[in-house]
Amino acid sequence: MTSIGRTKTEQAYSALRRAIVTGDLVEDMPLDDAMLLARFGFGRTPIREALKRLADEQFINYPPHRTPYVRGIKVRDLSRLYEARHLLEEPVARLAARRATPAQLDELQRICDRIDEEIAADRPYEAVEYDHQFHLEIARSTDNPFLAEAVNRLNCGSLRIWYLAHSTLGMANTNADHRAIQAALTDKDPEQAAAQVTRHIDKSYARQMELHRLDLVLLAPSSTPSPQGEAPP
Numbered sequence: 001m002t003s004i005g006r007t008k009t010e011q012a013y014s015a016l017r018r019a020i021v022t023g024d025l026v027e028d029m030p031l032d033d034a035m036l037l038a039r040f041g042f043g044r045t046p047i048r049e050a051l052k053r054l055a056d057e058q059f060i061n062y063p064p065h066r067t068p069y070v071r072g073i074k075v076r077d078l079s080r081l082y083e084a085r086h087l088l089e090e091p092v093a094r095l096a097a098r099r100a101t102p103a104q105l106d107e108l109q110r111i112c113d114r115i116d117e118e119i120a121a122d123r124p125y126e127a128v129e130y131d132h133q134f135h136l137e138i139a140r141s142t143d144n145p146f147l148a149e150a151v152n153r154l155n156c157g158s159l160r161i162w163y164l165a166h167s168t169l170g171m172a173n174t175n176a177d178h179r180a181i182q183a184a185l186t187d188k189d190p191e192q193a194a195a196q197v198t199r200h201i202d203k204s205y206a207r208q209m210e211l212h213r214l215d216l217v218l219l220a221p222s223s224t225p226s227p228q229g230e231a232p233p
Helices: 008-021 033-040 044-056 075-099 102-120 124-140 145-156 159-169 176-186 190-219
Strands: none
Touching: 008 033, 008 044, 008 124, 008 159, 033 044, 075 124, 075 145, 075 176, 075 190, 102 124, 102 176, 124 145, 124 159, 124 176, 159 190, 176 190
């Protein structure tokens, strides 16, 4: 979406969200007004409103009476994060398979097509934003706004690690799981939909573990053997 027709707050929100997801604003970085005003050129009010929204969506931590900072996900937290995704998104998929409307199924197909376009153009940020939209649309298809809000908040907090995996490991075949999920939803098959979501989440977790192993190899002295097996979450 272009900036035409959007408020300054919406523009500030989009710019800050992108900077956080892509790592231009790094983990634990203080987000003080002066730095953000100088860097992004928006006024103080749009910046502060954008920060409130980003805090609500788990992109940043905003302690009372303190400077907000970029929220990070530690390796030790990954297993719990993906556990939460299993517990939330699998039953959501079952419910969506029963309730999704033809228009919602068409929208899922459109999002899959857009993901393929972004992958072909080598735009990992845009690809992960559509990935997020795909999972949110499934949740909306349950006709339960509380589930949609929960999925949105959980996966907003995951966008940085999705982007890191895409930009480091590549994006080949990363959209195949989405198409399999969409097909199961179209077939109105709750168990197959849940099974495909399980497979997708497990593969995403495996990519995060691969990233962690790669970091260990790159940081290890040349005399140190490369780590073997899966790194502990």
